[in-house]
Amino acid sequence: MASLTERLKAKAREMGFDLVGITSVGPAPHADALAEWLARGYHGEMRYMARHVDRRRDPRRIIPEARSIVVLGERYAAPTLPTAVYDDPSRGLIAVYAQGRDYHDRIRPRLFELDAFLRQETGRATHARCYVDTGPVLERDWAMQAGLGFIGRNTCLIHPSLGSWLFLGVMLVPEELEPDPPAQPITLPSGYLTWRLADGRIGTCGRCTRCLSACPTGALVDAYVLNARRCISYLTIELRGPIPREMRPLLGHWIFGCDVCQLVCPWSRRRVVSLPPADDPMLWAPSLLELLALDEPAFRQRFRGTPIMRAKRRGLLRNVCVAIGNWGDPIAVPILIRALHDPEPLIRGHAAWALGRIGGSAAREALARALPAEQDAFVREEIQVAMEMMG
Numbered sequence: 145m146a147s148l149t150e151r152l153k154a155k156a157r158e159m160g161f162d163l164v165g166i167t168s169v170g171p172a173p174h175a176d177a178l179a180e181w182l183a184r185g186y187h188g189e190m191r192y193m194a195r196h197v198d199r200r201r202d203p204r205r206i207i208p209e210a211r212s213i214v215v216l217g218e219r220y221a222a223p224t225l226p227t228a229v230y231d232d233p234s235r236g237l238i239a240v241y242a243q244g245r246d247y248h249d250r251i252r253p254r255l256f257e258l259d260a261f262l263r264q265e266t267g268r269a270t271h272a273r274c275y276v277d278t279g280p281v282l283e284r285d286w287a288m289q290a291g292l293g294f295i296g297r298n299t300c301l302i303h304p305s306l307g308s309w310l311f312l313g314v315m316l317v318p319e320e321l322e323p324d325p326p327a328q329p330i331t332l333p334s335g336y337l338t339w340r341l342a343d344g345r346i347g348t349c350g351r352c353t354r355c356l357s358a359c360p361t362g363a364l365v366d367a368y369v370l371n372a373r374r375c376i377s378y379l380t381i382e383l384r385g386p387i388p389r390e391m392r393p394l395l396g397h398w399i400f401g402c403d404v405c406q407l408v409c410p411w412s413r414r415r416v417v418s419l420p421p422a423d424d425p426m427l428w429a430p431s432l433l434e435l436l437a438l439d440e441p442a443f444r445q446r447f448r449g450t451p452i453m454r455a456k457r458r459g460l461l462r463n464v465c466v467a468i469g470n471w472g473d474p475i476a477v478p479i480l481i482r483a484l485h486d487p488e489p490l491i492r493g494h495a496a497w498a499l500g501r502i503g504g505s506a507a508r509e510a511l512a513r514a515l516p517a518e519q520d521a522f523v524r525e526e527i528q529v530a531m532e533m534m535g
């Protein structure tokens with residue numbers, strides 16, 4: 145008869161998870177890296193990262209009776225967009241993970257279902273803790289400890305056959321399950337840090353540093369260290385307020401998340417999995433002008449159930465204004481002038497910036513007309529700066 149651990153893993157695979165591994169609970173192996181990251185302020189305004197650090201360092205602080213950590217990985221459809229789309233500045237780029245139904249809604253219920261299976265097998269009455277990016281757990285650290293993959297210099301967890309196009313989920317359970325061997329450093333003649341995973345596969349960054357040089361904003365300040373305050377993913381999703389002015393030109397036309405450090409990675413670039421695209425791919429590289437025209441109901445209708453709802457209309461349209469400013473085509477001026485009167489100050493302010501970048505007499509006149517009527521201090525400043533930018 146298969147052991148409980150084997151039955152659990154078989155069940156996880158049957159449920160569609162691509163990777164499953166187990167590790168014993170204890171202090172997170174790289175908890176000190178988190179402390180250093182927080183001390184440098186690299187979390188920016190993600191205050192939830194600075195809360196409950198003791199729990200993130202050791203999951204037994206979350207649930208003392210936890211004995212094992214079950215880590216699940218699920219691949220998502222990797223880029224299906226034609227290369228020309230990535231080069232078309234009139235279209236907004238949305239990170240692949242956000243193209244489709246929200247992964248929290250898709251994965252978390254299946255973790256609960258997996259826990260129900262465990263409870264049925266063991267007769268346990270209590271519930272396990274199940275997280276998909278939803279709790280104080282260092283998911284990548286535990287995934288590596290459960291032997292699922294290795295952490296690359298871009299800080300992503302990479303599996304040699306699937307690349308880094310993976311969602312992670314974690315369950316803290318009281319059962320003493322059989323742990324998998326963690327990703328083990330091995331010594332090769334090359335001398336580069338190389339890992340043997342639980343499934344026997346080998347992974348390494350070798351001498352590659354492509355992600356570090358390709359990052360458009362210099363967010364990867366060193367190998368394995370990401371300063372979120374500079375990361376497009378943070379600036380377009382997590383940051384609630386204005387995008388710092390000096391960062392805006394670096395965002396290009398990314399409007400929700402960023403995939404650059406994965407797209408250039410040799411492990412991920414070649415691992416375009418043949419999952420059917422969630423929808424018409426062009427839906428996920430929308431026209432910037434079309435997006436800026438979305439009112440609240442249209443925004444909700446278009447993005448309901450997707451991770452994009454996290455940014456809300458005001459966050460997404462803030463990003464769209466920045467992308468339009470970077471595109472720089474005067475065709476956008478009339479719609480930006482309309483956005484100068486949007487009810488949301490965040491959108492008005494970024495529309496002013498985009499008008500300043502594009503320039504021209506129509507843009508200048510619209511800014512000059514908007515200034516006297518503008519009540520919001522942030523927007524007033526953006527209008528003034530935009531007018532200065534136009535000389």
Ligand code: B12
Nearest residue numbers: 174177181239277282283285300301311312368377401402
């Ligand atoms: C905060 C956060 C962000 C922040 C900060 C990212 C970061 N690198 O820290 C922002 C908003 C920028 C972000 C962006 C993205 N995120 Co995010 N994010 C998180 C979150 C909530 C916490 C991450 C964290 O703890 N950061 C703190 C730093 C210190 O940790 P870390 O960089 O992961 O580093 C750890 C290890 O690398 C290790 N370590 C440190 N140094 C070294 C050195 C060596 C040699 C080794 C081996 C290990 C090691 O120690 C650290 C602490 O454990 C997790 C979910 C979770 N609860 O874990 C998702 C998560 C990491 N994100 C995820 C995704 C998909 C993304 C994006 C790809 C989305 C996108 N396309 O825009 C980008 C990727 C950007 C990138 N290169 O990381 C996935 C990652 C899946 C994967 N394959 O790795 C996660 C796990 C969510 C999930 N459940 O699927 N994210």
Ligand code: SF4
Nearest residue numbers: 359375376402404405
């Ligand atoms: S997600 Fe984009 S901005 Fe962030 S580290 Fe990777 S390449 Fe840089």
Ligand code: SF4
Nearest residue numbers: 296297349352355409
């Ligand atoms: S791009 Fe190169 S250095 Fe960066 S994670 Fe991939 S293999 Fe490692």
